[in-house]
Amino acid sequence: MISSGLQIYEAYARFGDKGGPMFVSPFDGTQFPHWSRLGGWLAAGLNWHFALMWPLVTVGLLYLFYLIGSGEWKALLFRPRDVRPAIEMAKYYLRLRKDHPPQGKHNPLQKLAYSGIVVTGVLAVLTGVSIYKPLQFSWLTALFGGFQAARYWHFWIVWIFIGFTITHVFLVFFVDPASLRAMITGWYRGRFPSHD
Amino acid sequence: MIDAQRPRGTDRRGFLRIAAAGGAAGLVAACGWDGGNSVRPSLLSLSRVNDWVGENILFSPTRLAKTYSPAERSRMLPSYFISDVMPALQNPSAWRFKVDGLVRTPLSLSLDDLTAMPRVTYTVKHHCVEGWSAIATWHGTPVSAIVARCQPQPAARYIMLRSFDSDYSNGWDLASALHPQTILAYGMNDNPLPPAHGAPLRLYSPTKLGYKMTKYLLSMTFMDTRPGGYWEDQGYPWFAGI
Numbered sequence: 555m556i557s558s559g560l561q562i563y564e565a566y567a568r569f570g571d572k573g574g575p576m577f578v579s580p581f582d583g584t585q586f587p588h589w590s591r592l593g594g595w596l597a598a599g600l601n602w603h604f605a606l607m608w609p610l611v612t613v614g615l616l617y618l619f620y621l622i623g624s625g626e627w628k629a630l631l632f633r634p635r636d637v638r639p640a641i642e643m644a645k646y647y648l649r650l651r652k653d654h655p656p657q658g659k660h661n662p663l664q665k666l667a668y669s670g671i672v673v674t675g676v677l678a679v680l681t682g683v684s685i686y687k688p689l690q691f692s693w694l695t696a697l698f699g700g701f702q703a704a705r706y707w708h709f710w711i712v713w714i715f716i717g718f719t720i721t722h723v724f725l726v727f728f729v730d731p732a733s734l735r736a737m738i739t740g741w742y743r744g745r746f747p748s749h750d
Numbered sequence: 751m752i753d754a755q756r757p758r759g760t761d762r763r764g765f766l767r768i769a770a771a772g773g774a775a776g777l778v779a780a781c782g783w784d785g786g787n788s789v790r791p792s793l794l795s796l797s798r799v800n801d802w803v804g805e806n807i808l809f810s811p812t813r814l815a816k817t818y819s820p821a822e823r824s825r826m827l828p829s830y831f832i833s834d835v836m837p838a839l840q841n842p843s844a845w846r847f848k849v850d851g852l853v854r855t856p857l858s859l860s861l862d863d864l865t866a867m868p869r870v871t872y873t874v875k876h877h878c879v880e881g882w883s884a885i886a887t888w889h890g891t892p893v894s895a896i897v898a899r900c901q902p903q904p905a906a907r908y909i910m911l912r913s914f915d916s917d918y919s920n921g922w923d924l925a926s927a928l929h930p931q932t933i934l935a936y937g938m939n940d941n942p943l944p945p946a947h948g949a950p951l952r953l954y955s956p957t958k959l960g961y962k963m964t965k966y967l968l969s970m971t972f973m974d975t976r977p978g979g980y981w982e983d984q985g986y987p988w989f990a991g992i
Binding site for chain 2 (some may be wrong): 562563565566571572573574592593594595596597598600601602604605608686687688689690692701702705
């Protein structure tokens with residue numbers, strides 16, 4: 555999805571109406587390297603992107619239904635009552651506090667990350683819809699600030715995803731490598747306190 | 751099950767190997783791959799599914815595109831043609847716009863005939879498949895006014911538009927063509943349509959991407975089968991409704 559998106563980006567590598575002011579973007583005019591782009595040219599990039607949107611949305615909805623149906627959402631959802639413990643947790647990581655604050659399955663910062671990435675995923679799809687059909691979903695396009703602004707947000711969400719994924723997988727290797735298999739297969743065979 | 755007997759270190763190395771192989775394969779696959787002969791047909795079939803969804807579920811025949819004031823026009827609108835030089839008529843006064851195919855009354859219209867028909871003017875945002883957009887004003891007669899005069903037969907479902915820009919052509923579904931903002935445009939920004947933008951006549955509609963709006967028009971043919979198109983035949987989405 556990201557790779558075909560970079561292919562589509564190549565065709566107009568900036569944000570703003572022609573002849574008008576442009577949004578500030580460090581990637582203005584950037585051509586991403588050939589190996590990073592799926593499709594090779596715009597038409598194939600679009601066809602990949604619009605084909606892959608089906609599994610993306612399907613898997614995303616299955617995940618959300620599973621979270622709701624199984625009750626797992628309770629362990630992941632960041633709620634207002636998590637704000638104060640999240641600050642304590644941040645203090646611990648910043649070594650401003652010596653003892654690890656008490657937590658459930660996930661600590662409040664993990665909850666913030668896992669709730670945030672779901673919101674980001676939903677926004678990725680909605681901004682995508684708003685630039686795919688800006689007339690039929692004109693209310694959605696307007697909500698994101700117009701066609702070019704929606705393109706802008708759709709593009710930036712990708713970097714949030716990339717940043718999350720790199721951090722996420724790095725922490726897995728750093729803290730508990732055995733859970734990498736659990737992430738892929740669903741079965742955990744390592745030994746880690748919070749998973750017992 | 752076997753894995754459980756092994757020391758964990760081996761597992762981790764095994765995973766790293768798989769991850770590296772998977773990552774490398776992903777990069778090789780990503781390298782400009784349009785799917786190849788094995789996957790490309792599936793991608794095009796899925797594109798047709800997306801066309802169907804766009805045409806039958808998402809398209810509204812009555813929802814109007816937002817209009818802008820002339821003061822909001824973009825300072826420039828890129829112009830495209832596929833010919834090596836800007837297409838131009840040898841003898842503009844001899845030009846006639848032909849309406850034929852599955853119609854009761856075929857038409858042959860001069861520019862004067864067209865300007866005498868019902869006139870629509872609007873200022874809308876143009877969306878290009880490349881991702882750029884720009885605002886301009888268009889003047890023309892609705893395709894629905896042509897349809898009222900030529901009276902398509904019940905079997906007519908599609909329209910093929912031909913141009914004198916090399917072999918550029920497009921196919922349209924009748925519903926999108928009958929949208930009140932789909933027009934045969936002979937004017938742009940209060941002036942006659944400039945040669946760079948398809949003079950003397952082009953299709954315009956804020957319901958589709960720019961490449962569907964055939965310029966340098968010669969004819970429109972009503973058909974019962976889905977016509978191809980210059981870019982569509984090369985893999986771009988056929989419906990291209992926005």
